[in-house]
Amino acid sequence: MNITQLPYIKDVYGFLGSDVMSGLVGLLIIAALVPLNVAFLVLVERKVAGHIQLRPGPMEVGPHGILQTLIDAVKLLGKEMVTPSSTDKLLYWLSPIIVVAPAFVGFIPLPFSPLVQIKDVNVGFLLIFSFSSIGVISILMGGWASNNKYSLIGAVRSVAQNVAYEIPLLLATMPIILMTNTFKLGEIAQAQAQSGLWFIFYQPIAAIIFFIATTAETNRAPFDLVEGESELVSGFHTEYTGMRFSLFFLAEYTNMVIAAALFTTFFLGGWHGPVLPGAVWFFAKTYFLLFVVMWIRWTYPRIRFDQLMNFAWKILIPIALVNLFITAIVLKVL
Amino acid sequence: MNTNPYGFNQYIKDILVGGKSLVVGLWITFKRLCTRIVTVQYPRQKLTMTANFRGHIEAIRFDDTKSHHCVACGLCARTCPSHVIKVQGEKARAGDKKVGTRYYIDFSKCSLCGLCVDVCPEQTITFSKEYELVYYSRWDTVIDIMGRLEGSR
Amino acid sequence: MLNIKTIDDATISQRVYQLNLGPQHPSTHGVMHLLLTLDGEVVVKIEPIIGYSHRGHEKMAENRIYEQFLPNPARMDYLSGMIFNHGYCMAVEKLCGIEVPRRAEYIRVITSELNRIASHFIGTMDYAMGLGAITPFLWGWDDRENILDLLEMISGSRLTYSYGRFGGVRNDITKEFYDGTRKFIDRLRSRFWDYENLINQNVIFIKRSRDVGVITTEDALAFGVTGPTLRGSGVKYDVRKNEPYSAYPEFKFEIPTRKEGDCLARYQVRMAELEQSINIIEQALDHLPPGPVRAKVPRFVTPPEGDCYVTFESARGAAGFYIVSDGTRVPYRIKVRAPSFSNLFVLTKICPGHFLADIVAIFGSIDVTVPEIDR
Numbered sequence: 001m002n003i004t005q006l007p008y009i010k011d012v013y014g015f016l017g018s019d020v021m022s023g024l025v026g027l028l029i030i031a032a033l034v035p036l037n038v039a040f041l042v043l044v045e046r047k048v049a050g051h052i053q054l055r056p057g058p059m060e061v062g063p064h065g066i067l068q069t070l071i072d073a074v075k076l077l078g079k080e081m082v083t084p085s086s087t088d089k090l091l092y093w094l095s096p097i098i099v100v101a102p103a104f105v106g107f108i109p110l111p112f113s114p115l116v117q118i119k120d121v122n123v124g125f126l127l128i129f130s131f132s133s134i135g136v137i138s139i140l141m142g143g144w145a146s147n148n149k150y151s152l153i154g155a156v157r158s159v160a161q162n163v164a165y166e167i168p169l170l171l172a173t174m175p176i177i178l179m180t181n182t183f184k185l186g187e188i189a190q191a192q193a194q195s196g197l198w199f200i201f202y203q204p205i206a207a208i209i210f211f212i213a214t215t216a217e218t219n220r221a222p223f224d225l226v227e228g229e230s231e232l233v234s235g236f237h238t239e240y241t242g243m244r245f246s247l248f249f250l251a252e253y254t255n256m257v258i259a260a261a262l263f264t265t266f267f268l269g270g271w272h273g274p275v276l277p278g279a280v281w282f283f284a285k286t287y288f289l290l291f292v293v294m295w296i297r298w299t300y301p302r303i304r305f306d307q308l309m310n311f312a313w314k315i316l317i318p319i320a321l322v323n324l325f326i327t328a329i330v331l332k333v334l
Numbered sequence: 335m336n337t338n339p340y341g342f343n344q345y346i347k348d349i350l351v352g353g354k355s356l357v358v359g360l361w362i363t364f365k366r367l368c369t370r371i372v373t374v375q376y377p378r379q380k381l382t383m384t385a386n387f388r389g390h391i392e393a394i395r396f397d398d399t400k401s402h403h404c405v406a407c408g409l410c411a412r413t414c415p416s417h418v419i420k421v422q423g424e425k426a427r428a429g430d431k432k433v434g435t436r437y438y439i440d441f442s443k444c445s446l447c448g449l450c451v452d453v454c455p456e457q458t459i460t461f462s463k464e465y466e467l468v469y470y471s472r473w474d475t476v477i478d479i480m481g482r483l484e485g486s487r
Numbered sequence: 488m489l490n491i492k493t494i495d496d497a498t499i500s501q502r503v504y505q506l507n508l509g510p511q512h513p514s515t516h517g518v519m520h521l522l523l524t525l526d527g528e529v530v531v532k533i534e535p536i537i538g539y540s541h542r543g544h545e546k547m548a549e550n551r552i553y554e555q556f557l558p559n560p561a562r563m564d565y566l567s568g569m570i571f572n573h574g575y576c577m578a579v580e581k582l583c584g585i586e587v588p589r590r591a592e593y594i595r596v597i598t599s600e601l602n603r604i605a606s607h608f609i610g611t612m613d614y615a616m617g618l619g620a621i622t623p624f625l626w627g628w629d630d631r632e633n634i635l636d637l638l639e640m641i642s643g644s645r646l647t648y649s650y651g652r653f654g655g656v657r658n659d660i661t662k663e664f665y666d667g668t669r670k671f672i673d674r675l676r677s678r679f680w681d682y683e684n685l686i687n688q689n690v691i692f693i694k695r696s697r698d699v700g701v702i703t704t705e706d707a708l709a710f711g712v713t714g715p716t717l718r719g720s721g722v723k724y725d726v727r728k729n730e731p732y733s734a735y736p737e738f739k740f741e742i743p744t745r746k747e748g749d750c751l752a753r754y755q756v757r758m759a760e761l762e763q764s765i766n767i768i769e770q771a772l773d774h775l776p777p778g779p780v781r782a783k784v785p786r787f788v789t790p791p792e793g794d795c796y797v798t799f800e801s802a803r804g805a806a807g808f809y810i811v812s813d814g815t816r817v818p819y820r821i822k823v824r825a826p827s828f829s830n831l832f833v834l835t836k837i838c839p840g841h842f843l844a845d846i847v848a849i850f851g852s853i854d855v856t857v858p859e860i861d862r
Contacts, residue, residue, distance in 0.1 A: 048367070050371075051367050051371065052366055052367045052622055053622055053625035054366065054369070054372045054625060054626065054629055055371055055372070055373045056371050056373065056375075059375065149506050150506075153843070221619065222619065222691060224619075225619075225844065295360065295363060295367075296360070298363060298621065298622050299359050299360055299362075299363040299620070299622065299685070300356070300359065300619070300620060300689065301615065301619040301689070301692050302618060302619030302620075302691075302695075303691055303694075304694075304695055304842060304844045304845070305528065305842065305844060306842065307694055307695070315349065351690070352690030353690075355684075355689050355690045356689070356690065356691075358684050358685075358688070359684065359685050359689050362681050362684060362685045363622060363685070366622075372629050372632075383639075384636075384639055384640045384643075384663075385640075385661075386640060386641060386642065386643040386658070386661075387639065387643050387644075388642075388643035388644050409786075413554060413555060414555070415551055415555040415556070415557075415558055415559075445558055445647070446644065446647075447557065447647075447649045448643065448649055448657070449554060449555070449557065449558075449649075452652070452657065453554075453786060461643065
């Protein structure tokens, strides 16, 4: 008999495979991954923005500005958290907390590699999707509680935008779920690894619609009129200072990472890749997508609000529906 | 009133033309991403100024007097729009030309317009190339440029 | 939705709210206060409040001699500093009857056109930034940097030039400037494709600018609008052609106009004017006559009694200087016609009915310089 069946070792070390352990390890992964991701991404965004605009971005702190986000975090920690006197205190205090909490949940079903996955929840994609919808209400709370007309306009716009773009998002993932017959993200990545051909070749239109819809869900340009710096000074987070402001930032970048990771899992094969270990491929694809999102931000102007709704209802939803029908028919026939 | 109905063909064409313009835009931005930066990292790299640059005023040292040629005529003080120049002169003997002894300019108010340099009949002041004018107190900005000329001998 | 045409005060107070696109805002170009009355996101009434940058230039003119006022015109509209400076010199020369040598006129035209290109870069790219595209703004500043380097070679300063003097210009142009301008023209021509395809053909940009902020020809003429704002509404009026001054009659160039009158038309007019300015500079450099650059004038001029009005084309429209002299070295009154002042108030007519996001776009496309409004 082998070593794991010895009675002493089974009792003491048996708990290493249990759910509690995997929960603890998952918590550690999230606690480590989220701040590092955000720190890295903020810096990459500023450097990419700089080089597109023919300037170098942050250069002072650390060689070529690597430690910039660290110093920014220290600075934001040191700032006074001013609460304006005529705000709704409870909502004002609650809003940054609620915007950040669902973002952490989204990391749970993501398949980083065949072995590393915190828990392959059986409604994987729906879990991420429903928790990210909670973020919407926190934006509305933040905008309303600030007692500021600019924030209110920004918050109202964001609710309409988020609700409108959830439909094309779902409709774009339905074909994938039809093809693989499961909601579990680990199995979707497995299906692509087995068939050898990534789903983006089977469903290019759904991939484009998914990409546009997640850019709109996370309030990134060209859909960032929620925090449009030209019109509303800073949108719903005008009145937030110090650590509260950085919580909004944290939530936005974490949502971006989750969206990019979802796109990787659904369309780009997850951890599938030739030579390197699975986790490396997963992160490489995710960061490449994030680079594309930033590249788009610095190229296009902002879309006006009514044109945004037109775009969602009149262009994205019909195309996504037609795509879904064609996929269903083809899958039934073949 | 638009009499042409917005047909299906027009819808598809709009999407395709719009999509193409977006992709071209991305290509242009990507090209610029790969070019060199054009900014200069100021405190660590400095640019040289052109010959005509208008830094703050300084007095020229001439060879025959080993000093300036100012005769304290006061034209520059009268021309200055911001009234920042004060000149004092003295005559060594009666019948001689006046010689300027003190020349104060308040650089916190000087707008570097160049009228004083233009109007001087002796052409004894000119622009320097210094642009880093920082002082620790307001009284440091009033500078005697004759004294500076003597001091830099 | 409220019917804009039949609104009355009782309805206003119950349903709409007021928003200050305040003096401090990331996208008003200067200290401009727009008081908006909004119903949801639709603007019902707009009222510009000016006076935040009033520095008293016209009052300063009453206490200074003519030469001492020379730095001031460049500070009124700092983006067309050269053009205003030359305009002031033209006004005093007309009053005193001073003749300007031909070489000086050509140099004045070259520097004015360079300044116009620099100002149009800010005007167009600021409009793009108001829409959300931040990148072309920085590319425009890079091109503008070359112009500022060229102008620094001859005048010594990058924004507040004080280069013109009564009777000509301050000093001659150098060979460095001549070669640099030629190189700059070639480099600029190769950049046009980039700007055209990134901004002008972009579907998002077109959708946000087409049919937004339409100024009809009657409205434009009624409000006294001039410059690219007027030419975007179909009226072919340019002071350089209609009331020629300086050396402009000797150059061949066209006046670009568009009929639609919306933001896209004004943007296209400005970009087309860049091309025409380059043509003028090339012709001037090719045929630059030799000679002195400054006529012989007394050190402190004393114009005879009388008044005169001189108009010229700045980057924003038709500007003018009206000088009243009482025979002494100090002018009795100098009045400046600032084109942005007339261009701004057309907003009150065209903005109602648009969304909040459009207000920023319209304001950027009119291209005002706020200190010029307040002087």
